[in-house]
Amino acid sequence: MVRTRFAPSPTGYLHIGGVRTALFNWLFTRRHGGQFILRIDDTDQERHVAEALRPILDGLRWLGIDWDEGPEVGGPYAPYYQSQRLEIYQKAVERLLEVGAAYRDYARPEEIQAEREAAVRENRPFVYSRRWMAETAEDARRFEAQGRQAVVRLKMPREGKLVIKDLIRGPVEFDWAQEQDHVIQRADGTCLYHLASVVDDYEFRITHVIRAEEHLSNTPRQVFIAQALGYPLPQYAHLPFVAEPGSRVKLSKRKLNQYLKHKEFAERVEHGRRIAARLGLPTDLESFNPVVVDFYRQVGYLPEALVNYLALLGWSSDDNREIFTREELIRYFSLEKVNKAPASFDPQKLWAFQDRYMRAVPIDKKVELVLPYLQRVGWVPQPCPELVRAKIAQILQAAGDRIKVAGDILDYSYFFVSDEQLEYDPTAVEKRLRIPGTAQRLRRFSEQLAQVEPFEPDRLEAMTHQFIQTEGIKLADIIHALRVAVTGTSIGLGMFDALAILGRQSCLARIERALQYAL
RNA sequence: GGCCCCGUCGUCUAGCCAGGUUAGGACACGGGCCUUUCAAGCCCGUAACACGGGUUCAAAUCCCGUCGGGGUCGCCA
Helix, strand or coil, X not given: CCEEEECCCCCCCCXXXXXXXXXXXXXXXXXXXXXXXXXXXXXCCCCCHHHHHHHHHHHHHHCCCCCCEECCCECCXXXXXXXXXHHHHHHHHHHHHHCCCEEEECCCHHHHHHHHHHHHHCCCCCCCCCXXXXXXXHHHHHHXXXXXXXXXXXXXXXXXXXEEEECCCEEEEEEXXXXXXXXXXXXXXXXXXXXXXXXXXXXXXXXXXXXXXXXXXXXXXXHHHHHHCCCCCCEEEEECCXXXXXXXXXXXXXXXXXXXXXXXXXXXXXXXXXXXXXXXXXXCCCCCCCCEHHHHHHHCCCHHHHHHXXXXXXXXXXXXXXXXXXXXXXXXXXXXXXXXXXXXXXXXXXXHHHHHHHHCCCHHHHHHHHHHHHHHCCCCCXXXXXXXXXXXXXXXXXXXXXXXXXXXXXXXXXXXXXXXXCCCCXXXXXXXXXCCCHHHHHHHHHHHHHHCCCXXXXXXXXXXXXXXXXXXXXXXXXXHHHHHHHHCCCCCCCHHHHHXXXXXXXXXXXXXXXXXXXX
């Protein structure tokens, strides 16, 4: 039975690299019909765990990465919060002490630091002297008499080699002598990550530890703990990093400013921020950051697109296929096909996936996607009347693939505001309306428009062609001015579709209003 | 610095284990067509085996070395 886990610490956000790790664990587990466990690594967090966990759980659920055991679903090995498992770790520490795999150490932090610096100075690898190691109760008393406090350290082997069989990298060899006597318990009794992690992996019966490559170097100490405690070893698989755009360095939330130098990255961020700004969401990099999953959810990306893109970041199937349904991903996923080299995150390629997925969404489904955005800015009431819903469907139909993410609907304010409230883009007005003769021409066009029956795209187009013939002009000579007159902007969807959706009354009123700008 | 990992177009990658490909696909990019702005669509194109030695009739593929990049070396997770 395969059992894997994803173990986030409650940081308040779901990192794109983290979610890729979660996804690979999930995919592997579903592929083998096992259980995926969510464990919360909150040994170091005292406050607001629930709050800081919220975006992480929401993000995973949004992406369809469900967990069989963990927060909010429980499970046979509960609790799944490390902060609630302290006694279990305490027992493990005691056992480690008993079997001689760990010791109480009375060194002061500055003393360790001094040894470390000396090693660096003398250009040799640092290994703790164990000078303040207390092996007997008498040692302990002596050190305590000096006002010292004890932490518990691992007593690592100082010779021999360890070979870790990594499912992705093959055998990886380590020298025990290089390993440090890591602290596993602080003086105040709290336990540290490595200890807690190994104990929980065992307690939860984790069979496969699939995690980012940064953990490869500290796997030996975990193996040491597991072996000392008599645990069977899980299988290890260390995933390549999700790297910065155009680089091999691990992607980081903090360095966004740097990534913004990449044109493609900057474009996508700019696009997202425009939508966020319209929604009244904060757009500072701390709360609105494309390295964080929430960014995509808020802007209106499809979770399937993100999942598909992320799956291909470090993994590929054996053919040239790129588009996979969730079921196909599960069916084809294997750790053997996971790459070893870091894969850099490319928001532009994600955008391409989003584009393809969005095209496939049927109109009624798209209406549902877009509706919350329209309601949020108050253009559409809540609940949404059937008539308005039909109008939105019309707009969506006419917009076609121009709407790449749900938030793009906000570009079409002119369908939702009243004729009086329509705003005219000064640049567009200057370029398209302030041309001599435009006013007269628009007026004559308007007269024709009043007659069209029925007021539908085909009829409108026929009428317009008739009009340009009579006038002896080209289509472009009327259509640009007309677009600005009825929509206030020089870009948008097909003109005749737009006119039909707006309706005769609005078109006439808006042209009338626009005449004040036209020459 | 020690140890560990990694290295195919700008990016994601196929090919490597079982040596023989005009080194393939996708995104991006450039050009052209279409055109009613935008988005798209269609056609064409630029672009890579880090380097150096071996082994072999033949090397992206096997071996050795070099260089480069990254990770780790916490009383963070």
